Amino acid sequence: MSPLPPLIGRRQALAGAAAILGLVVASPARAAHVPPFGRYGSPRRRLNDRTLYVDGRGRGDHTTVQAAVDATPDSPAGGWTLVIAAGTYRETVLVPQAKTGLCFLGATGDARDVVIVYGNAAGTPKPEGGTYGTSGSATTTIQADGFTAAHVTFANDWLRADHPEITATQAVAAKVMGDRSYFERCRFLGHQDTLYADTRTLASFARQYFRECHIEGDVDFVFGRATAVFERCELTTLARDATFRPYGFVFAPSTAAANPHGYLAVHCVIDGTAADASFGLARPWRPSSDPTALPSLVVRETRMGPSIDAATPYVDMSSGYHWQDARFGEFHNTGPGAAVPVPGNRPQLTPRQAAEHTPRAYLGDWRPGPALLPRPSGR
Numbered sequence: 620m621s622p623l624p625p626l627i628g629r630r631q632a633l634a635g636a637a638a639i640l641g642l643v644v645a646s647p648a649r650a651a652h653v654p655p656f657g658r659y660g661s662p663r664r665r666l667n668d669r670t671l672y673v674d675g676r677g678r679g680d681h682t683t684v685q686a687a688v689d690a691t692p693d694s695p696a697g698g699w700t701l702v703i704a705a706g707t708y709r710e711t712v713l714v715p716q717a718k719t720g721l722c723f724l725g726a727t728g729d730a731r732d733v734v735i736v737y738g739n740a741a742g743t744p745k746p747e748g749g750t751y752g753t754s755g756s757a758t759t760t761i762q763a764d765g766f767t768a769a770h771v772t773f774a775n776d777w778l779r780a781d782h783p784e785i786t787a788t789q790a791v792a793a794k795v796m797g798d799r800s801y802f803e804r805c806r807f808l809g810h811q812d813t814l815y816a817d818t819r820t821l822a823s824f825a826r827q828y829f830r831e832c833h834i835e836g837d838v839d840f841v842f843g844r845a846t847a848v849f850e851r852c853e854l855t856t857l858a859r860d861a862t863f864r865p866y867g868f869v870f871a872p873s874t875a876a877a878n879p880h881g882y883l884a885v886h887c888v889i890d891g892t893a894a895d896a897s898f899g900l901a902r903p904w905r906p907s908s909d910p911t912a913l914p915s916l917v918v919r920e921t922r923m924g925p926s927i928d929a930a931t932p933y934v935d936m937s938s939g940y941h942w943q944d945a946r947f948g949e950f951h952n953t954g955p956g957a958a959v960p961v962p963g964n965r966p967q968l969t970p971r972q973a974a975e976h977t978p979r980a981y982l983g984d985w986r987p988g989p990a991l992l993p994r995p996s997g998r
Contacts, residue, residue: 655674655705659724669695675704684735693717711759713759714759714763716762717763722767725769725770730804730805735774738776738790742787743785754794762819766795766797775790775791777809804831807832814842821911830852834852837867848981854890856893856898865934866893866898867898870884878915886920889924890922892926908939916948917948925955929956
């Protein structure tokens with residue numbers, strides 16, 4: 620695996636929203652010398668007739684991501700690609716269920732350059748009354764099957780410190796609900812509930828694959844009921860101004876009991892700027908005490924840094940539903956956060972059990988390939 624580009628903004632948690640999220644875009648000098656869409660053509664020289672170009676400076680077909688999504692046909696015979704130029708796109712984006720096979724492609728090949736960001740929380744008042752709720756807080760919501768994104772940042776820059784009057788502090792960067800959703804070298808930035816890897820209905824088992832992505836947050840920042848594989852990803856625990864422990868948790872799966880596969884993290888790195896032993900690895904989420912949920916998480920061959928509490932990595936999330944009843948397991952993990960000082964608190968899989976928890980087993984007959992269009996040279 621080639622190394623991920625350097626990730627910034629981790630130690631700037633009190634310096635304002637832009638610093639927290641490391642929202643880096645191309646400089647004017649650089650933009651003057653680089654075609655806005657790189658190797659991926661332009662409105663005058665399209666790669667094909669199913670490619671649209673997005674640029675906030677007006678050099679593409681559309682200036683916003685949502686306008687480009689809306690311009691693609693419903694239920695297309697072939698997938699459409701949105702090539703997105705470097706820039707910060709401050710908007711909420713919805714990819715409806717009918718927009719199947721859509722691809723978001725960052726034009727520069729570096730997710731730090733292409734940022735889709737907004738700042739709603741669950742408790743943010745809506746203009747028409749009420750509040751957004753957790754799902755409604757999402758900057759980007761993807762309902763369609765067959766979605767692909769490469770080299771794009773999805774962010775929610777809402778901050779607790781700026782809104783002490785709001786107690787519902789969930790602030791989702793991306794809610795992904797479709798089957799066969801593939802993210803390659805993307806970033807997901809936020810604090811609480813950053814990545815909502817979910818399904819459209821309780822009965823659907825949406826498969827999602829995240830490869831070489833960076834995901835950061837503090838409270839339950841990867842959560843939901845999807846069948847989701849995280850391979851060679853960085854999961855970063857953010858420092859938090861709190862007087863209690865744990866500060867938060869990395870995972871909060873809510874897998875349906877009927878689904879044999881929930882979350883799988885393999886060959887990942889779980890680390891961050893948080894204090895030693897200040898984060899739990901996971902807690903089982905049963906939405907509204909749903910008796911049909913049986914959360915599932917397997918973490919294998921992953922390095923866990925010192926911010927993970929090795930002695931107590933799992934805790935109960937709601938009374939009457941104990942983490943020991945969830946489907947949690949680990950296999951051949953390394954690092955200080957993977958130590959086993961209390962064996963009863965670290966359920967380890969046998970090699971035979973681990974053989975059932977692989978990306979291929981979780982993804983079934985779907986074989987996600989590389990991004991739909993070639994990477995720029997030198998990446």
